[in-house]
Amino acid sequence: MPSSVLLLLSLAASEPLVGAGVGNADTFITEGTKQYNAKQYPKAIDNFTKATRANPALLPPYLQLARSLLAAKQISRACYVYRVYLKATPDTPDRKKAQAESDQCERQLKTAKNQPADLSGKYVDTKAAFFAALDKSQILDKGGAHESLKALVKDGYMGPDLGDMASKLGAAAQAAADDVHKRAIAYEKLSADALKSARALYQVAQDVSVNVQHAAAASAFCDGLAHLQSKDLKKAEALFAEAAKAEPTNKEYTFYRAVALVQAGDKKGALKVLDSDLKDDPRTEVLRTSLAVGDSPEAGATELERLLFSRRYPAEK
Numbered sequence: 001m002p003s004s005v006l007l008l009l010s011l012a013a014s015e016p017l018v019g020a021g022v023g024n025a026d027t028f029i030t031e032g033t034k035q036y037n038a039k040q041y042p043k044a045i046d047n048f049t050k051a052t053r054a055n056p057a058l059l060p061p062y063l064q065l066a067r068s069l070l071a072a073k074q075i076s077r078a079c080y081v082y083r084v085y086l087k088a089t090p091d092t093p094d095r096k097k098a099q100a101e102s103d104q105c106e107r108q109l110k111t112a113k114n115q116p117a118d119l120s121g122k123y124v125d126t127k128a129a130f131f132a133a134l135d136k137s138q139i140l141d142k143g144g145a146h147e148s149l150k151a152l153v154k155d156g157y158m159g160p161d162l163g164d165m166a167s168k169l170g171a172a173a174q175a176a177a178d179d180v181h182k183r184a185i186a187y188e189k190l191s192a193d194a195l196k197s198a199r200a201l202y203q204v205a206q207d208v209s210v211n212v213q214h215a216a217a218a219s220a221f222c223d224g225l226a227h228l229q230s231k232d233l234k235k236a237e238a239l240f241a242e243a244a245k246a247e248p249t250n251k252e253y254t255f256y257r258a259v260a261l262v263q264a265g266d267k268k269g270a271l272k273v274l275d276s277d278l279k280d281d282p283r284t285e286v287l288r289t290s291l292a293v294g295d296s297p298e299a300g301a302t303e304l305e306r307l308l309f310s311r312r313y314p315a316e317k
Contacts, residue, residue, distance in 0.1 A: 015207070016206070016207055017208055018162055018163060018207075018209065019055075019163070019208055019210075020055075021206065021207070021208075022050055022209075023054050029060065031043075031047045032045075032061070036064065036067070042072065045065065045069060048068055052065065056159065056161070063082075063098050066081040066085060066098075066101070066102075074115075076112065079102065079105045080158075082098065084159050119155055123155070126157070129148045130145050130152070133145040134172060139204060140200055146207075149166065149208070166208035167210075170210030173210070174202070176197075177197075177201035178218070180201070184221065184222055184225055185221070185252055195222040195223065195226040196222065196223060196226050198218060199219035199222065202215035202218070202219050214247055217242075217243045217253065220246065220253075221253055224237075224260070227239060233260050233264040234264065236256075240256045240257035240259075241257050251277060254277040258270035258287070261273065267290070270287060271284070271291060
C-alpha cells in the first residue's frame with residue numbers, strides 16, 4: 001500500500017492531541033478530583049492527564065496528577081510530573097508544599113523497584129526533531145513534525161510548552177493546506193498525492209485544535225481534483241458537490257462539478273448544475289451552445305448568435 005494512503009488512513013483514525021479538541025480541562029479536573037478523593041487513582045490519573053493536554057498552560061492539574069501518581073505507587077512518573085510543575089509554577093505557598101512533596105518522591109525513587117525508565121533524554125531528542133522538521137516545513141513526512149508531536153504525547157511528555165508546539169504545528173499545517181488549495185483553485189497542475197495532502201494537513205490542524213472553517217470544503221475540492229485526474233468521475237462529481245454545499249459562495253466548486261459531469265458524458269446534467277449556480281457565467285453559455293450544436297445546426301446557430309450578441313464585447317484594436 002502506498003505511503004500516502006497509509007498516511008491518510010492513520011490520520012483518519014487519529015484523535016485530538018492537544019487543545020480544546022481533547023475536551024474541557026475544568027471538567028477533567030473536577031472528575032479527577034472526585035476520583036482522587038475516592039482513592040480511584042487510575043481514573044484520577046487519566047482525567048488529570050487529559051486536563052494537561054486539553055490546556056497545557058493550566059498548572060494545577062500537573063500537581064494533582066503528580067499526587068495521584070504517587071498515591072498509585074507510580075513513583076518515577078510522579079517525580080517527573082512534580083519536576084514539570086515546579087519548573088513552570090511561580091514561588092508560592094503551593095509551590096513550597098509541592099517542593100517538599102517532590103523531595104519526598106525523589107527519595108522514594110532511589111529505593112523503588114520496577115519503575116519505568118526515565119524518558120527525559122528521549123523527550124529532548126524528540127522535541128529537537130519536532131522543531132527541526134517544522135523549520136523545514138516537514139509536517140506529514142515520516143519523522144515529520146506531526147509524527148514527533150504524536151510521539152511526545154504518546155510517551156507522556158508534559159509541560160506548558162506543549163501548547164506552544166501544538167499552536168505552531170497547527171498554524172504550519174493550515175498554511176500548507178491552504179497553499180495546496182490556493183494553487184489548485186488557480187488551475188495549477190498538482191499531483192494526486194499533493195492534492196490529497198490538503199485533507200491530511202487540515203486534519204493535523206484539527207488534531208491540535210485549530211478550527212479551519214473552510215477545511216471541509218477545501219478538502220473535498222482537492223480530493224475531487226485528484227479523482228478527476230484518475231478518471232473516477234462519479235466520485236469526483238460527488239466530492240465537488242460536497243465542496244459546493246459546504247461553501248456555496250465559492251462557485252468554482254460548482255464549475256468543477258459540471259466538468260466532472262461533462263467528462264462523464266452528462267452534458268445536460270452539467271448544464272443543469274451550471275444554470276442553478278452559474279447562470280450568467282460565460283462558461284455556462286459555452287456549454288449551452290455546445291449542446292445546441294449537438295442537437296441540430298439550426299439550434300446551434302441560434303444559440304451561437306445569442307452567445308455572441310447578447311453581451312457587449314469591445315472590438316479588437
